[in-house]
Amino acid sequence: MAVKLNFTTPVTVYSPSVAGEDVLLTYPRIVELTHSGEHNGTLLAIGETLEVPFYKVFRSTDGGETWNYISEVKEQLDPELISNWQPHIYELPCDLGELPAGTLLASGCTRDKRVQEVTKMCVWKSCDIGETWEEISVVDVGGRIDHGMYEPFLICDEDGTLVCFYSDETEVDDVHGQRLIFRTSKDGINWGEKKYVLAPKERRLRPGMITVAKADNGKYIAAYEMVAMPGHPVYVKISDSLTDWGDPEDFGLLVKSTDGKILSSTPCCEWIPYGDSADGAIIVTGWRNVDGTSKTGSDLFISLDMGKTWEALDNPLPYEFPAKHRYGYSPALLTSADKKSVFYMNSVPWEGNTQDRVRGKYAFTKLTLE
Numbered sequence: 298m299a300v301k302l303n304f305t306t307p308v309t310v311y312s313p314s315v316a317g318e319d320v321l322l323t324y325p326r327i328v329e330l331t332h333s334g335e336h337n338g339t340l341l342a343i344g345e346t347l348e349v350p351f352y353k354v355f356r357s358t359d360g361g362e363t364w365n366y367i368s369e370v371k372e373q374l375d376p377e378l379i380s381n382w383q384p385h386i387y388e389l390p391c392d393l394g395e396l397p398a399g400t401l402l403a404s405g406c407t408r409d410k411r412v413q414e415v416t417k418m419c420v421w422k423s424c425d426i427g428e429t430w431e432e433i434s435v436v437d438v439g440g441r442i443d444h445g446m447y448e449p450f451l452i453c454d455e456d457g458t459l460v461c462f463y464s465d466e467t468e469v470d471d472v473h474g475q476r477l478i479f480r481t482s483k484d485g486i487n488w489g490e491k492k493y494v495l496a497p498k499e500r501r502l503r504p505g506m507i508t509v510a511k512a513d514n515g516k517y518i519a520a521y522e523m524v525a526m527p528g529h530p531v532y533v534k535i536s537d538s539l540t541d542w543g544d545p546e547d548f549g550l551l552v553k554s555t556d557g558k559i560l561s562s563t564p565c566c567e568w569i570p571y572g573d574s575a576d577g578a579i580i581v582t583g584w585r586n587v588d589g590t591s592k593t594g595s596d597l598f599i600s601l602d603m604g605k606t607w608e609a610l611d612n613p614l615p616y617e618f619p620a621k622h623r624y625g626y627s628p629a630l631l632t633s634a635d636k637k638s639v640f641y642m643n644s645v646p647w648e649g650n651t652q653d654r655v656r657g658k659y660a661f662t663k664l665t666l667e
Contacts, residue, residue, distance in 0.1 A: 300571075300578070300599050304613040304641070305663045310342060310355055310364040312647050312658035321347040322657045323626040324563075325642040328386045331634045333399040333426065341427050342629070342642060343370065343386040343403060344659060350379040352405060354386075354427050361640060361661050370403050370421050373432040380419065382406040383627075387451040393459055394484025401427055402485065404436070404449040404461065416445030418463050420485060434486045439467045448506050454539045459485055462494065462519075464505040475503040477521055481540065493545035494519060494534065501525045504532075504548075506627065509539070512568040513636075514575040516603065520566035523548065528587030531560040533579070533604045552581055552598050554609040559587040560598050563627035567639050571666055576603050578666055580639060584625050585618040594618045594625040599666070614643045614660050622646075622657045639664040 313319055324345035330336050340357040342364070352370040357363060372380040384405040391398045401423040408416045418436035423429060439446035443466065450462040459482045466475040477494040495504045503524035510518045519534045519542065534549030536542045552560040562584035571578035579600040586596055586609075593612035600607045616624035628643040641664050647656040 300601070300608055300610065301667045302597065302599075302610045302613070303665045303667060307614055307660045307662045308362060308364075310642065310659035310661050311344070311353070311366060312649075313656040314649060315366065316346075319346055319348050320656055321345075321623055322659050323347075323623050323644045324383055325629045325644065325659055326385050327629045327631040327640050327642055328388050328401070329631060329634050329640070330388055330399070330426070332388055332390055336426050338634070339426065340640065341386060341401065342659070343384045345381060345384060347381055350381055352380060352384045352403065354403075355659075356427055361663065364661070368428055368430065370405070370430045372407050372419070374419070374435065375407070377409070378407045378415070378417070379410055380405055380407045382408060383448045385450050389459075390453055391457040393453075393457065393482075394486065396422060396485050400424055402451055403430060404451050406447050406449070408445070412442040412445065414441060416440065416447065418446055418449050418461065420461075422485070434482075434488070436461045436480055436488050437463070437465070437491075439465070444469060450508055452509050452511075452539065454481070458483060458540075460539055461488070462507045462509060464507070465491070466503075469500065474500040475505055475524070477504050477507050479540070492540065494542045495521065495548070496545040497548070498546060506563050508565045510566045510568045510579070510632070512577055513570060514577070518566050518568060518579055518604070519549075520552070520564040520581050522562050522564055522583070528559065529562045530587055531562070531564040531581060531583050533566065533581065535603055550604040552604075552607055554596075554598060554607045556609070558590050558596060558609040560595065561585050561587040565628050565630045567630040567632050569632050569639055569666065570636050571601060574601065576601060579604060580630055580664070582612070582628050582630065582641075584627070589618075591618075613662050613664065614641065614645050616643075616645045622655055624657055633663075637665065
């Protein structure tokens with residue numbers, strides 16, 4: 298396998314020259330509107346900005362060439378809590394209860410300031426292309442930092458059911474350590490029972506930070522980190538169904554290149570058509586390589602056989618690891634609506650940094666494979 302990765306000149310989505318006080322700009326997520334009429338093709342992004350108690354939302358109407366900061370997503374049902382951890386953004390592809398197709402949903406982990414009491418998986422909606430947001434439901438409620446729940450990811454099933462994947466550590470004292478689970482909803486308000494994607498019997502293992510992509514061949518790909526394994530390696534699991542991932546003790550496939558590189562931590566995965574094979578290409582990236590072999594923070598890992606083998610390629614949005622400002626933490630991948638490219642957004646060093654002032658910024662590029 299010899300895949301060539303091309304990318305457009307990176308652009309800045311948001312930086313301290315706009316933000317002023319922001320230091321930690323991490324955990325971006327992207328959506329391209331495809332069910333919003335005249336607004337189709339608009340890109341929206343949301344990010345984790347830990348200096349403020351809310352998520353920031355950005356918009357591009359020119360394919361990612363320029364971006365504007367447009368709105369904030371705040372905790373509304375319990376204003377004493379903070380909403381600035383692990384956001385996700387999603388456009389409904391079909392009607393969901395009283396929510397019409399094209400409704401934007403944001404999700405995230407809401408918590409008390411010191412994370413000593415509560416963590417919640419919350420959902421907001423926007424009916425005006427991200428200008429304003431209303432909190433509409435709580436998917437689940439957890440406890441303090443070591444008994445909580447984190448890192449939601451929203452996606453609709455084939456029949457239009459909304460699925461929320463997330464990390465759950467609420468049963469750590471009774472059954473497992475952290476697990477990867479999901480709940481489903483027919484209206485975005487009411488949520489079904491917990492079901493497992495991954496639930497290792499060994500309590501020390503902590504699978505987390507799940508993202509999910511769908512391939513044109515009908516397969517679903519889930520990527521996640523295994524925190525308590527040496528180096529926090531990334532695995533993928535392949536399924537024919539978004540709501541049936543098989544044996545919850547099956548760890549899946551290790552993301553390891555043919556030359557021995559292993560991806561580590563905070564993964565994001567996507568799928569894009571490639572060549573004549575129905576398998577296409579899976580792209581997974583994360584925070585770093587297990588053994589530190591990447592000179593660009595984390596390599597991008599490509600598989601042309603549904604996760605059996607991988608090739609590691611240089612990161613087009615480079616950064617140094619480790620870094621106290623968490624450059625590269627939990628990047629975003631999203632296949633474009635025309636499936637000709639993959640949007641890639643990550644946190645990287647700000648060009649205005651000095652020895653005394655170090656900040657990060659969000660950067661964006663488009664990837665293509667040949």
